[in-house]
Amino acid sequence: MNGSAPLVRLQQVCKRYGDQVALVDIDLDIFNGEFVTILGPSGCGKTTLLRLIAGFEPVSSGGIRLNGRDVAGLPPEKREVNTVFQSYALFPHMTVFDNVAFGLRMRGQTPEEIRQGVGDALNLVQLTGFEGRRPHELSGGQQQRVAVARAIVNRPLVLLLDEPLSALDYRLRKQMQLDLKHLQRRLGITFILVTHDQEEAFSMSDRVVVLNAGRIVQAGTPSEVYEQPRNLYVARFVGEINLLDGRVERIEDERVVLRVDHLNVRVKSNRSFAEGDRVHVLLRPEDLRVETLRDLADNPALKNSFTDGGYFLGTVQETIYKGATYDVAVLLDNGRPIMATEFFNAEDATVYFRPGDRVAVSWVEGWEVLLPYEG
Amino acid sequence: MKDSRFFRRVVVAAILTWMALFAFGPNLLVLLASFGHTTGAAFVEPGFSLHNYLRLIEPSYGRILLSSLWLAGGVTIICLVCGYPFAAILARTRPPWRNWLLLLVVIPFWTNSLVRTYAMIAILNANGIVNRLLLATGLIQVPLPMMYSDGAVLAGLIYALLPFMVLPLYAALERLDQRYVEAARDLGATPAKTFVRIIVPLTLPGIVSGCMLVFLPALGMFYVADVLGGAKGMLLGNFIRDQFLTSRDWPFGSAASVAMTLVMGLMLLLYWKSNTRLSRREWI
Numbered sequence: 253m254n255g256s257a258p259l260v261r262l263q264q265v266c267k268r269y270g271d272q273v274a275l276v277d278i279d280l281d282i283f284n285g286e287f288v289t290i291l292g293p294s295g296c297g298k299t300t301l302l303r304l305i306a307g308f309e310p311v312s313s314g315g316i317r318l319n320g321r322d323v324a325g326l327p328p329e330k331r332e333v334n335t336v337f338q339s340y341a342l343f344p345h346m347t348v349f350d351n352v353a354f355g356l357r358m359r360g361q362t363p364e365e366i367r368q369g370v371g372d373a374l375n376l377v378q379l380t381g382f383e384g385r386r387p388h389e390l391s392g393g394q395q396q397r398v399a400v401a402r403a404i405v406n407r408p409l410v411l412l413l414d415e416p417l418s419a420l421d422y423r424l425r426k427q428m429q430l431d432l433k434h435l436q437r438r439l440g441i442t443f444i445l446v447t448h449d450q451e452e453a454f455s456m457s458d459r460v461v462v463l464n465a466g467r468i469v470q471a472g473t474p475s476e477v478y479e480q481p482r483n484l485y486v487a488r489f490v491g492e493i494n495l496l497d498g499r500v501e502r503i504e505d506e507r508v509v510l511r512v513d514h515l516n517v518r519v520k521s522n523r524s525f526a527e528g529d530r531v532h533v534l535l536r537p538e539d540l541r542v543e544t545l546r547d548l549a550d551n552p553a554l555k556n557s558f559t560d561g562g563y564f565l566g567t568v569q570e571t572i573y574k575g576a577t578y579d580v581a582v583l584l585d586n587g588r589p590i591m592a593t594e595f596f597n598a599e600d601a602t603v604y605f606r607p608g609d610r611v612a613v614s615w616v617e618g619w620e621v622l623l624p625y626e627g
Numbered sequence: 628m629k630d631s632r633f634f635r636r637v638v639v640a641a642i643l644t645w646m647a648l649f650a651f652g653p654n655l656l657v658l659l660a661s662f663g664h665t666t667g668a669a670f671v672e673p674g675f676s677l678h679n680y681l682r683l684i685e686p687s688y689g690r691i692l693l694s695s696l697w698l699a700g701g702v703t704i705i706c707l708v709c710g711y712p713f714a715a716i717l718a719r720t721r722p723p724w725r726n727w728l729l730l731l732v733v734i735p736f737w738t739n740s741l742v743r744t745y746a747m748i749a750i751l752n753a754n755g756i757v758n759r760l761l762l763a764t765g766l767i768q769v770p771l772p773m774m775y776s777d778g779a780v781l782a783g784l785i786y787a788l789l790p791f792m793v794l795p796l797y798a799a800l801e802r803l804d805q806r807y808v809e810a811a812r813d814l815g816a817t818p819a820k821t822f823v824r825i826i827v828p829l830t831l832p833g834i835v836s837g838c839m840l841v842f843l844p845a846l847g848m849f850y851v852a853d854v855l856g857g858a859k860g861m862l863l864g865n866f867i868r869d870q871f872l873t874s875r876d877w878p879f880g881s882a883a884s885v886a887m888t889l890v891m892g893l894m895l896l897l898y899w900k901s902n903t904r905l906s907r908r909e910w911i
Contacts, residue, residue: 308809328812335813341806345828354824358815406814 259284265314274300275466287443289453292463298446302412334403335412342387349383355406373405413445450490496533521622530625539619540592545610563612661881670877679882695863699845702784706792706841714796744854779855791840799833835898
């Protein structure tokens with residue numbers, strides 16, 4: 253995939269509205285057949301990025317190339333790009349058939365080609381038989397699928413999706429995520445999706461581009477972004493994190509020995525640190541180990557299985573039932589709150605921890621992420 | 628609880644009485660009169676004949692009806708053609724400027740329209756602003772006779788009625804979601820095709836109500852024709868007034884009046900249909 257020339261190439265793209273800066277120095281290559289998600293909070297410029305690619309707004313500086321061609325000054329109708337709008341923007345005065353046929357009619361296709369094309373597109377989104385309906389007679393999910401059909405019927409080089417699922421309820425959203433992903437695989441069309449929902453980004457895309465305040469913070473596969481966040485912002489945005497502060501004590505080969513409060517812990521890192529550097533230790537709730545001091549006293553083997561650096565002591569504050577898992581909120585003796593996710597025991601579907609339990613907290617060595625101190 | 632229900636009944640009864648006495652009653656009288664005939668002794672002798680309606684389509688009277696419809700139609704089309712771009716610009720302008728432009732549209736309403744019609748004389752007559760300007764620039768040597776012509780009536784009606792076209796169009800265009808326009812462009816429609824296929828259909832209720840608000844008064848604003856058109860009764864409104872006040876043929880005037888109401892009713896029906904066809908959750 254990476255050997256060929258990029259289908260969409262953004263070079264040094266900036267967008268300003270008066271004094272307001274929406275996008276700064278965006279460099280991004282998107283390859284044919286990729287499913288790329290632009291992930292970021294509202295107001296980070298992600299929708300603006302789509303609008304620049306679609307041609308609704310001009311770039312302030314920088315260039316956009318589509319299939320090798322500079323599209324500066326090219327109006328939206330001349331770009332081989334189609335958009336699925338956030339609230340679908342289905343034409344209310346047209347039937348489903350006419351909505352889907354619109355693009356084909358604008359390209360001057362024959363009635364026979366149009367009937368064929370619309371039929372195929374509606375079949376792909378499982379809406380055969382809805383041709384005569386009006387948009388307002390459809391459910392939200394159906395409207396969403398018409399919007400997708402209306403876009404893909406034109407066989408664009410790139411399909412832009414602007415938070416297409418945000419108006420749907422949870423179950424439908426999950427279903428549509430899968431459907432869209434399958435559709436993309438089947439058609440081989442490049443998808444660029446914009447969302448603020450990290451779960452959606454991870455479950456659908458080949459590559460996630462995290463945007464913050466108009467800049468790309470990190471781009472990579474979902475697992476790269478989740479497991480090796482480049483900074484605290486990304487780490488926080490893509491999931492729950494626990495944060496411990498430490499100082500580099502010394503470097504041992506590939507390991508870094510950290511002083512975190514009273515403990516010396518050995519962690520792996522592919523970043524280079526110097527002795528004395530302040531660092532953040534990032535831990536996902538599911539990477540934490542929590543055992544009660546009671547069990548540790550009863551079972552010396554369990555105690556020895558903890559990392560040689562030892563463990564933190566704390567008190568369980570509360571437990572939060574999540575269905576398949578439960579969260580344990582622990583207040584460490586050093587004053588830091590920590591959230592750990594525990595799975596239910598196979599034989600015992602009861603919450604093991606009780607508020608007030610004294611616990612030892614540690615983590616599986618190597619699962620932590622080390623970041624330079626950001627203050 | 629009981630008091631408020633009583634109060635509500637009193638209010639509803641008062642409104643119904645008012646409507647019955649001053650709207651339904653008079654219209655019913657006009658309808659009845661239109662089937663009657665006039666004698667020397669009474670303005671209206673009750674009866675039932677379609678005689679008055681048949682007279683309406685006699686060539687001599689039918690011509691007035693047709694020319695009035697023709698003139699009103701012309702006024703409507705010119706107002707639509709001038710008003711649509713203006714309303715579109717208005718809807719696109721950013722709020723502080725937009726409010727000033729809207730104010731400019733509304734300001735003429737602060738002056739009585741009869742007074743404004745007289746003001747047109749100062750612009751159009753032989754010694755008026757237009758002629759003096761043209762003479763001064765040397766474009767003409769002799770003043771143009773603009774007053775007391777069809778053109779003057781047309782200009783007067785357009786001047787008086789343009790805001791009634793602009794305001795509903797503005798409301799429709801302002802309400803038009805730009806995403807539909809963007810979606811059309813995205814799907815390959817040129818600006819011209821987007822206008823014809825998306826913008827016009829979606830602003831149709833505004834177009835229809837604007838046309839109604841212009842067309843119907845343009846049939847009846849007799850004082851404009853009186854002031855700018857001289858003594859010639861050119862509008863349906865002049866004709867109806869003349870039947871009542873000059874010819875004293877009340878049944879015939881009533882028939883013309885009913886005919887005009889029917890035209891209005893027909894247009895209202897058209898408006899209602901275009902509105903329900905387009906009404907939907909997303910953009911009402």
